[in-house]
Amino acid sequence: MFLRLVFESFRRQKRRKGVALLAIALGMSIATAMIAVGTDVGDKLNQELRKGNANLVLTPMEDTLDVNLGGVTLKPASEGAYIQESDLIKLKSIFFGHSILGFAPFLSNEETISVHGHEVNADLIGTYFAQPLQYGTESFATGVRTVNGWWKVDGDWPQDYAASSWPTNVAADVLVGNKLAQANSLTVGDEISIAGKKLRVSGILNTGGAEDRAIVAPLHIVQQILGKPNAVRSVAVSALTKPEDAFARRDPNKMSPKMRDRWYCTSYANSIAFQIHEALPSVRVDQIRQVEQNQGRVLARISGLMLLLTLAALVGAALAVSAAMAATILERRQEVGLMKSLGASNGMVASLFLFEASLLALAGAAVGCIAGILLAQRMGQSIFGSSITLHPAVIPIVVVAALLVTFVGSAGAVRKAVQFDPAVVLRGDA
Amino acid sequence: MNRKRMFLRLVMKDALVRKDRAFTALLSVAVVATMATVALTIYYDLEGRLSREFRSFGANVIVTKHEGSLSADELAKLNSIVGSKGDVVPVAYAIGTFSTGQKIVVGGADTEKLLRLNSWWSVKERNANPLELIGSRADPGTAFTLEFDAGGSGTIRAGTVFTSGTDDDSRLYLPLERFVRETHVLPNTALVRVDGRPQEIQSAIDQLHASLPQLEVEPVRQITQTQTAVLGKTRSVVLAASAVVVILIMLCMVATFSSSVLERRRDYAVMKALGASNRAVNLLFASQSVFLALTGALIGFVAGSGVAYWIGKANFDAAILPQAVLLLPVVLGSIMLALIASTAPIRLLQRIQPAGILRGE
Numbered sequence: 141m142f143l144r145l146v147f148e149s150f151r152r153q154k155r156r157k158g159v160a161l162l163a164i165a166l167g168m169s170i171a172t173a174m175i176a177v178g179t180d181v182g183d184k185l186n187q188e189l190r191k192g193n194a195n196l197v198l199t200p201m202e203d204t205l206d207v208n209l210g211g212v213t214l215k216p217a218s219e220g221a222y223i224q225e226s227d228l229i230k231l232k233s234i235f236f237g238h239s240i241l242g243f244a245p246f247l248s249n250e251e252t253i254s255v256h257g258h259e260v261n262a263d264l265i266g267t268y269f270a271q272p273l274q275y276g277t278e279s280f281a282t283g284v285r286t287v288n289g290w291w292k293v294d295g296d297w298p299q300d301y302a303a304s305s306w307p308t309n310v311a312a313d314v315l316v317g318n319k320l321a322q323a324n325s326l327t328v329g330d331e332i333s334i335a336g337k338k339l340r341v342s343g344i345l346n347t348g349g350a351e352d353r354a355i356v357a358p359l360h361i362v363q364q365i366l367g368k369p370n371a372v373r374s375v376a377v378s379a380l381t382k383p384e385d386a387f388a389r390r391d392p393n394k395m396s397p398k399m400r401d402r403w404y405c406t407s408y409a410n411s412i413a414f415q416i417h418e419a420l421p422s423v424r425v426d427q428i429r430q431v432e433q434n435q436g437r438v439l440a441r442i443s444g445l446m447l448l449l450t451l452a453a454l455v456g457a458a459l460a461v462s463a464a465m466a467a468t469i470l471e472r473r474q475e476v477g478l479m480k481s482l483g484a485s486n487g488m489v490a491s492l493f494l495f496e497a498s499l500l501a502l503a504g505a506a507v508g509c510i511a512g513i514l515l516a517q518r519m520g521q522s523i524f525g526s527s528i529t530l531h532p533a534v535i536p537i538v539v540v541a542a543l544l545v546t547f548v549g550s551a552g553a554v555r556k557a558v559q560f561d562p563a564v565v566l567r568g569d570a
Numbered sequence: 571m572n573r574k575r576m577f578l579r580l581v582m583k584d585a586l587v588r589k590d591r592a593f594t595a596l597l598s599v600a601v602v603a604t605m606a607t608v609a610l611t612i613y614y615d616l617e618g619r620l621s622r623e624f625r626s627f628g629a630n631v632i633v634t635k636h637e638g639s640l641s642a643d644e645l646a647k648l649n650s651i652v653g654s655k656g657d658v659v660p661v662a663y664a665i666g667t668f669s670t671g672q673k674i675v676v677g678g679a680d681t682e683k684l685l686r687l688n689s690w691w692s693v694k695e696r697n698a699n700p701l702e703l704i705g706s707r708a709d710p711g712t713a714f715t716l717e718f719d720a721g722g723s724g725t726i727r728a729g730t731v732f733t734s735g736t737d738d739d740s741r742l743y744l745p746l747e748r749f750v751r752e753t754h755v756l757p758n759t760a761l762v763r764v765d766g767r768p769q770e771i772q773s774a775i776d777q778l779h780a781s782l783p784q785l786e787v788e789p790v791r792q793i794t795q796t797q798t799a800v801l802g803k804t805r806s807v808v809l810a811a812s813a814v815v816v817i818l819i820m821l822c823m824v825a826t827f828s829s830s831v832l833e834r835r836r837d838y839a840v841m842k843a844l845g846a847s848n849r850a851v852n853l854l855f856a857s858q859s860v861f862l863a864l865t866g867a868l869i870g871f872v873a874g875s876g877v878a879y880w881i882g883k884a885n886f887d888a889a890i891l892p893q894a895v896l897l898l899p900v901v902l903g904s905i906m907l908a909l910i911a912s913t914a915p916i917r918l919l920q921r922i923q924p925a926g927i928l929r930g931e
Binding site for chain 2: 193204209
């Protein structure tokens with residue numbers, strides 16, 4: 141009989157039930173979408189920033205000081221120590237290898253460049269643009285195009301060459317900084333030569349930094365011009381990191397083994413630097429603190445903002461659903477009066493209503509969850525160009541929240557409805 | 571009792587007699603208005619609020635003079651353009667040589683200001699010369715003698731060791747006065763921090779370009795581009811999320827609201843049976859909706875401003891103040907919505923004969 145009452149109530153009051161279901165589904169899709177976006181936005185923005193910004197820099201441990209002034213390297217190539225280029229692939233082998241989004245090695249020296257028949261002195265910088273590399277079975281390309289997102293090229297990016305190979309028949313492509321190009325009226329397609337080697341300008345580089353007065357060439361070309369095979373001076377690394385907190389700054393050597401494990405397995409810039417140093421012992425790893433420290437703070441602010449907005453949206457959705465449930469139940473006091481006059485107890489009436497409400501809640505949660513996930517995906521796609529990862533715990537949370545909110549919304553209204561005298565209600569006086 | 575008073579009485583009585591029904595409708599309007607106010611207030615203030623966070627990134631514009639040093643006139647112009655919304659630190663560079671023959675880049679600047687500008691440097695003070703700064707890579711650990719290319723030489727005690735992760739780690743910074751005494755070199759570079767939104771920074775750069783054409787003015791692309799990217803993405807996320815929330819809650823409210831109007835079909839039928847015209851009934855229902863929406867929107871605006879204020883306090887350590895300009899759109903929006911939500915069900919009712927409704931059909 142109970143089930144029949146419920147069934148008939150759904151069958152005969154399609155509009156009322158539809159409204160309640162719609163309200164719950166809408167509320168729950170807000171909850172799902174906001175939780176999904178709110179919890180993932182920090183990671184997404186972090187990834188976005190890391191794409192174009194190195195946050196770690198590797199230099200040789202035993203190096204002499206860099207002497208750079210006004211964008212010119214004053215330290216001769218013969219001086220100081222180098223990092224072995226062939227070691228760099230080990231960056232991928234560390235525990236957080238998957239967090240290393242890219243790296244770009246640098247080798248530079250001041251060279252005499254002959255341009256249109258006259259000679260100028262400028263820095264020659266060698267680096268990866270998008271060098272294809274192989275780590276185990278994984279093939280990937282890395283270089284300044286992924287690490288230094290603010291570098292802009294008018295023309296084409298040069299291609300990268302394999303180690304110690306020189307292109308035959310054609311001149312190797314290089315980039316010329318825009319200030320250097322302007323001063324010497326160089327344009328795309330012009331030929332220059334360094335130490336008797338012919339090079340072709342494939343693009344004009346604009347970085348807003350010292351590179352604007354330099355020649356930027358594929359690393360393996362520069363290694364051959366300088367006679368320094370397999371050598372790099374520094375490496376810029378872009379790693380996906382977790383914002384630094386007090387725990388991150390602690391010295392891992394003074395921790396208990398358990399704490400040390402936790403520190404080691406958290407993607408702090410400090411622990412990634414520590415792991416890089418383990419893999420490449422002759423390398424000094426520094427955080428580019430300007431990037432690392434400040435972005436962490438900004439990201440924390442944004443994530444915090446999104447979480448608070450999510451919280452506000454959840455409370456709002458809960459109130460809206462409660463209002464909708466209360467509205468649909470209050471309008472049914474005539475039914476309550478009828479049931480009670482036929483001998484139903486308050487408890488029975490309440491359990492009927494609450495059972496109906498929980499059916500609605502479950503259906504609403506299901507619809508809302510699916511709609512919410514779709515919405516979150518759409519938002520992720522249109523803003524970040526990648527989908528939002530939804531934590532699986534969100535689904536049970538949303539279902540429980542739906543039940544809770546509908547119950548709370550209905551309970552007050554049900555209590556109010558059963559308190560009325562059936563006779564008064566049925567007479568239509570209430 | 572004249573018609574006007576009767577009408578007002580009908581409007582008020584409905585809300586007073588069926589308090590619960592009025593309350594649920596009011597609540598749903600108030601929730602929409604609250605969420606809309608929160609979203610709009612935060613969105614309105616977001617760029618300014620976040621741009622403030624970017625102050626800690628340090629210099630975002632570098633001004634250089636390639637021939638000679640910055641004149642007092644040029645520095646004055648720089649200071650007047652950047653003014654109070656930023657910082658200008660002139661720096662001079664020279665090469666020094668350790669007794670080992672190792673060369674080092676030495677900078678001369680107001681080192682106190684330099685430290686403040688580069689607040690992200692990790693800094694350790696170790697003796698009574700905190701204004702002589704040495705990068706952690708260059709630091710020999712003790713006092714040392716430097717010979718300057720200009721001919722002077724001096725003992726450096728370097729009381730502050732800093733780590734930045736940039737070229738600065740291989741440099742020594744001395745207070746400008748001492749630097750000039752030793753090297754006779756005057757500043758040719760100024761590190762400039764311009765505060766504000768991306769477009770304000772750009773306009774300051776344009777202004778610098780225009781009034782100091784002989785100087786090279788370069789934004790630190792890494793910083794300015796990051797700021798633009800972060801702000802742009804954050805704005806889109808907040809906007810999209812708020813839009814989704816407000817639209818969905820709005821739908822929810824429309825559903826609740828119109829269902830509560832539809833439940834009043836008996837009132838409607840009685841009025842019609844007593845001879846009320848369609849126009850009079852519409853007007854009554856609409857006025858009641860407007861009355862509820864107005865009250866709900868005002869409550870929602872106050873609540874929403876409160877929530878935004880709290881979010882600002884909790885997240886940005888600075889309150890986000892209520893924006894009075896948003897009051898009108900929120901109130902008008904709520905009234906519009908309520909009218910839409912109540913007219914649809916009335917249309918539906920008009921198709922049915924009052925007698926049918928009263929009979930319970």
